[in-house]
Amino acid sequence: MASKDLTTRTISRVGGHDLPIAVLAVVFFGPIMGVVDWRLFAVLVLVRALVWVLHARALLSPVRAYERAGERPADALLLAADGALQRFPSRFLAGYAGGWGASVALGLILGAQGFPEALQVGRSERALGWLLVGVLVLTEIVATMPIIVRVHERFHTELTRALLERRLRARRPVTKVWRRLLVVFVGLILAVMTLVAAIFGKRQIDDERVRVLEREQALVAGAALVLRRSPGEGEGEGEASQAALEAMLGEALDPSLRVVSAAELERRLGAERWLSAEDHGYGLALGPRSEEAVSREQLAVLDAPGGRVLAAAAVGDGRWVLGEVELDEDLGMLLIVLFGLGGFATIPVTITLLPLIRSVTEPLEAIDTVTRRVVEAGELGTLERVVALRNDEVGRLAEGFNGMLDVLEALTAAAVRVAKGDLRVDFEHPGELYDAFRGMVERLREVVSQIRETALELASAAAEIQAITQEQEAAAEQQSTRMKEISATVDGLAESAVDISERAAGVLTDADQAAGATQAAEARIVALGEQAAGIGELLLRIRDIADRSDLLALNGSLEATRAGEAGRGFALVAAETRRLAERVSATVNDVRGMLGDIEGASAAAVTATADSLSRSQSTADGARSISGVTQQQGEDTRTVSRALVRVTEGVSSSAVATSQTRAAAEGLRAQAEALEAITRQFEVD
Template sequence: MDASNNILVRSIAIIGGLDLLVSIQITFVVGVIDLVSLPIFLGLMAGRALTWAADLFMVLRPVRAWQHDPTALGEAELRQADRSLGTVGRRFIGGYVAGWAACMSLAIIAGRQGLGGLDLLGAGLFVGGLVPIIAAIIHPLFAYLLLKLRLELTAQLRERQILVERMPGSFIGRQVVIGMALSWGVVVCMLGLGLMVWSDGLRAETTATLRGDVALAAARVDAGRDPSGDLDSLALVTAAELPTQLTNALAPGELGEPARVAIDRSQSLVLAAAPLADGRWVYGTRVVDEQLPLVVLLVVVFLAATPIPGAVGHWALARLTSLPLARVAEAARSLATDGKVRSFRRLGALHDDELGELVANFNKVLDVFDELATAATTVATGDLRVRIEQPGDLQDAFRAMLAQLNEVVARIRETSLELASAAMEIQALTVQQDEAAQEQAASVRQVSASVSNLAAAADDIARSAGIVLSNAEQAYETTDALVEKSSELDRQVSSIGDLLGLIREIADRSDLLALNGSLEAVRVGEAGRGFALVATEMRRLAERVTGTVDDVRGRITQIQGAGAGALEATQASRALVQGTAEAARAISKVTREQSIGTEEASGGMVAVAQTVNAAAAATSQTRAAAEGLRVHATALERLTSRFRLDDDVLDS
């Protein structure tokens, strides 16, 4: 079967067995079968059993879910399972006891026609006493069934650090209630049974008396004697006049037997009849004197008075039981609150029983704590040579702690000595390092200042190189324009030379024409004299033009020569200016790169200076820390020298 159903199966098996046992006892002791038929009684019991089993199945559902997979439930489900385990007892017991009360009440109601007043009172008292008895038995039994589960669930809740609230209660109160329920229930049940037995005794006594009277009267009638004195409460009747109770009571073949009786329980009436020889019957009735009002009064007084001594007795017994527990609880609470183990008074055992054993064991626990506290006090003074001989996990842990503490203190002592020596060496080194760092910082500051000046000079050079490059580029542009103008002038001069050649050719032709005109004028004579003068003048003009042209050509030749020299010089200057511009451009580029590099170098030197200054400061701090380390190491060595270690540790 699945493990999740174990609690349900165990509960049904145990409670069902108890249920069956109680049912059998009620059936045969009380005689319920005499009141109701067996099928009705079995039906009531079966219905009640199914009802409480179904109720148990429902109330245990959260518990079975937790038991099926304890690790899969969340905090809410675990809280619900804990609440279910805490309330399942009260809920189930209430329904279970109510089921018993209902079944017994229904059985009494169904058979009330066959019960007299005392019978009803006795049966009611029996049922009323049975209810607290069942409750007092089933409550601790059911709590015991759930005890293991509650312990497991509580451990899981503590492991997962889930806080749950517990319903407050009192051990004494529970013991008093359970004890009173048992004792008062038993007394009431016995009282009910006693009333039913007493009722049966009264009926038996009345029946015997009436039977004797009827038989005696019948014998006298058959003997022919006068029965008038005996028939005061009797009557002579025929068989047809007999009540049905007596008729049904006479079985075939029993007519010749002595008097027969019948009992009407509901009326508390006894009927008797004795046969006569002539076929008639002597018939008589008699009421059972139950004295019901007096009995009810006595029962009320008894029930009202019984709980008082029972409550006092059970309270005293519970108090006697709980007092040692309360003393142990108070001692544990005081121990947990104050923690004063060594001055704590030991408890005294009043009896040699389980409670006495509990007190003795608690005193032993206090002895263990006292020994550990004494050992801890000794260790606190610096003496680690403590010996604890008793076995146990706590003692083993304390012994392991002492061993570790011995070893740790020994190592700390050795380490403190080494640390003090190393701290002195570190301090000496840090002093030298501090001095070197200060010198290095001063050198770096000087280099940083030089690099800063170099960066400023590089900036000036870069600006000057930029100006030179700008002038060189402007000169290059001017020279280039001059070369263009010189080339243009040479071209213009060349065109002037061509024009002069044309003028000379015209002058030569004019001179030739003037010469021809003069010859023609001479040939003409006086008529051509004016033309001759014109021709002569034209010739002189042509000669002057020719001379001027030659002069101009010479000058142009000189100009061309000078222009060619100037052009050559200008081109040479252009080439020189171009080279100068290229050089200036290269110088500017180099100076810019140098300026950038110098600035980077200056920034790097600043960073180096900062680093060196920080290193110097850190070195100073290291020096101070080394001094502090030496002081603390010396103090630690003095502190560890206060401990008195175990010889085994010192030897190792």
């Protein structure tokens, strides 16, 4: 921000222009033109200055609010300040020029009404005064506009930059530079021509008044000289001859001439305010008083408001020759000629200035058109270059703009090549734009290379994953088959245990019956021996199943270890199965020992029936023990069966997951191969 706020700087610069104009206007309209009272006009001009200062402050109040807001003003303050600066020139100039027109017009009106005192101003001066009001208003509009633009330019530029940084869009009225320049030039020319014409008209009016005064003064002087000689030549002829002589003089010289007495002349001079002939060119000094005028032998005075000239010459006998004529100060023809010439003058001026102005603005309009096509439609390759006919500021601007288009086209062509996969683009020109483009292409090369390497690595990893998952899928299927076999074996083991339990119950019954019938005991014992032999075979089968279960559990543990995290649950099941198999083996060993006892008892029973009762009791106890063990074995076997079912389900789920993993790996490998194929389209080297 500048040291002074914008309002103070605006008032200072406009005031610096306004002060000398005000002094010149007071002097010109007052003492020089005489159309206003200079003291009254000075007061009006001062009041006008105070009004335009207050008007300027009111119009710039949003700008002052923005300046007081600090470093981060609100968006609304930014937009309000920008709008105030946009509206200020037109609104301020309307009030400023209107103030000049109102002050001069009010001075003319009050002067015509005799306030503060009557002015010797004729119709011609008043007409010229009103004409000069238009000149002053037009001149002030044309002259003050550049001052305002210059004062606001820097501040408005900073404000607009702040709007752009915040992505705020301010309204800008559409204007034409050539129209403004044409209005300024034509306005200045018309103002100068009107001012010169007004000064020339004033001079012509003054010269005409002097000519009429001198003519009337010569006429009355000649008539007075004739009348002074008439009494000697025609003495005795009486008053009739004198009247005839006066009539003859009047008809011969001028019908406006007449002979009056000194008293009548004094009354005539006292009835109006006249200007003396000596002061006819200044317009403020009053003519001589009537009593002083009649003391002279000759006088000539002017009634400017009435548009009359009065000349008188003393005859010498108390009579005066009086001549009074009305001035022909009709400015109608002068104004017609003035405005006609001014209107006709604007035609060649416009014809001369318009091509010159258009030669400046047409390249700017062409640049504006091209810029809009680039920004709004994105066109670039089909744009025509702006033609530069001269090596001036506009020509150099056009050449620079064409160079910028060349740069943009080169970058666009390079971008098209990059879009097609050619990353071998390079620029030798210096500058931030080229550096940024080179950096972008270089980073794109690196990214493409990294993507290509990553795609190859990803494809290789996907192939490995696919192979591993295929092996896991096959192992899972094999494991599932084994689990089904183990489950079937365990089910058979459970059924055998039930059968053993039932047979042990039969043995118990037989042992109980043997206590009552020794004879039958022998046969029963033989049968029992046979049954014990069958039980031994069954125990061998159970032992074989238990060994196989242990081996199967060991294999399951190994497969679970190979499966890693997915086989952890299966490892637990395999360990439990192994423990159950070991328990079954231990139980089988126990049963085998018992069967050995049964066989020994049977042999002893054959040889010693005396001990059959006790042996039968022992057999019954053994049968009870076998029944309990086989029941426990049945429960354990059913538990193992249920665990195997769960393991089988887990293996099946693992197989499904492995299949899904294999499918995902196949898709990943396909995507990696497609990505690598895309990167091969870029030409990096």
